[in-house]
Amino acid sequence: MRRLAAHLQSSDLVARFQRACGLYPAAGAEENSVHNHRQDDHSRQHRDAGVVHRHRSKEGTVQLSGGTREQDNNSNYTCSVSGSAENYVVRNRSLYFLFLVSAALGNEVFYISFLPCLHWNLDPFLCRRLVNMWAVVMYIGQVLKDVLKLPRPLAPPVVKLETRVAAEYGLPSTHAMAATAISFTLLLSAPERVQFQWEVGVFLAVLLSTLVCLSRLYTGMHSALDVICGVLIAAVVMATSYPLWAWFDRVQLHGRCSPVLAVALPLLLCYCYPGLDHYSTTRGDTTMILGGASGCWLGYWLNERLGVTFEPAGPLLLLLPVPLPSLTCVTFALGAARFAVGLLVLVGTRQSVRWASLALVCRCYGESPGDREARRRKEIEVPYKFMTYGAMGLVNTVLVNRLFLLLGLL
Incomplete structure (x- = not known):
């Protein structure tokens, strides 16, 4: 077993995969x-x-x-x-672009576009399930990286196509964890709401997660062992938590302490994140993820209190699952308009709240917002990133749909 693990962790194995892909x-x-x-x-x-x-x-x-x-x-x-x-x-340019696009499916740009788009154009219920599971598996994966401290593949012989996360440790691959969690959470949750061909859903879930996993080998950022462990950890987390999904939905929407938990629990986890002897992007990325999940959690609870959940209730629940709506020119145009308007609002929220929160936190500690080293300190990085992405989650769940109503996009 130890020999097999060493083989899967080998940089030469990653290099051979890269050469096979051109x-x-x-x-x-x-x-x-x-x-x-x-x-x-x-x-x-x-x-x-x-x-x-x-x-x-x-x-x-x-x-x-x-x-x-x-x-x-x-x-x-x-x-x-x-x-x-x-x-x-x-x-092989085809594989080059295929794997670069696949690797982007695990980056911030994908998360702040795909997950809200699902909320705006399909079903807030599915978005809520995905955000919850995404936050859980990403936190577990990021913490395991900084606890185990296993290195990434060596270059040479590996060619590395990314530099931003080069200082992070390798095992497990959080790209693989997130892709697996998002794909199969959507597959397991969607039958409660919409009718679709199960075989097609399984094929798409396996295809998406496989492409993202292989892209981590192609870009030289993870070993085969990192990727395999990432998939297995995500699968275990999903299997053990699946019986609790419906219960957590009720707690999240109706619990008296839900708004307190929505903020206090993720923020506590960010401050308790394990420290390293050097700066790594893992803590900041984890704070962004938990901040976004916290804002969404608070927003869904607030929507429930305001009675504007955009979800079926009463006799309409008996109609679930419903057939997927047909894609016409009108529905496509409305969906594209919602996506463009919503993304513009989220980007504007991100930039404005980031600037304001960073200035406020730095002022409290007597630091300049332009000081890069100061921004990396836990007491500054955690609150300003948590506030930024928490605001984005709140805007996504509460304000954007109301803007769609005002603009006649719903």
Whole structure:
């Protein structure tokens, strides 16, 4: 078992997967591609100095953000970015873009667009279930990373396509956990509300989670062991919590202490997050997730108190599950309009509350909001990020739907 774990944790295994998918380090690619990309002495000096450079080819160069992309007759291209390890050759562009898009499904941009879109265009009930499970598995995964402290794959031999989370530890993969939790929570919850073909739902859930998991190997950010453990941990959390989902719905919407728990419990978990001897983005990311979940929790409770839950009640409950509505030009246009307006409101909320909360917290501690090191301190990072994303969750659940009513989008 120990030998199998060591094999799955191996950086060489990740590197072989990358090579099988057509992703190579630039230097290795030059040795194995009959010198399709040649460098002159001036370019090599710039590369050694860690600056952006160009490879010469018959087809010319295509500009990238922070670097260049070169294309040759074999449709390969090389990327080089100043001061980073992003220096690689791609021989299969289809897989390259597929896995980059799949990796983005575990990032902030996806969460603040997909989850609210589900609330606005399908069913707040499903969004609530997803947000709850997403917050639980992400907190468990982030804490395990900083407790176990197992390293990410080594580069070389691995090519790393992301740099923001390079300082984080590896096991488990929270991308794999989140993708598994979101996909299968939606699959298990949707039959209570809508009618759909179960086989199609299973296929889509497996496909989405598999693509995200493989993308973590392709981008060089996780080992196979990280990904497998992430999936298994998410599955265990879902299996053990599934009998409690309906009970927690009732507590969340009707409990007397629900608004207190909505704020106090996530905030306490953020402050109790395990500390490290160096700065890592895990605490800040976890605070953002729990802050958003806290705002949504408080918003759903408030909607229930105001009697505007946008959910069926009384005799209408007997009609559930209902068939999925047909997609027409009108419904598509309304859905797109809701998505655009809602996302604009959320982005505006994020920017304004972030600025105000950061200024307020920094003023309390006598620090400048522009001081990067000060923003990383727990007493500053936790409250300003929690307030920012808590406000986004509250706006998403309470104000945006009322704005849709005023604009005639519902």
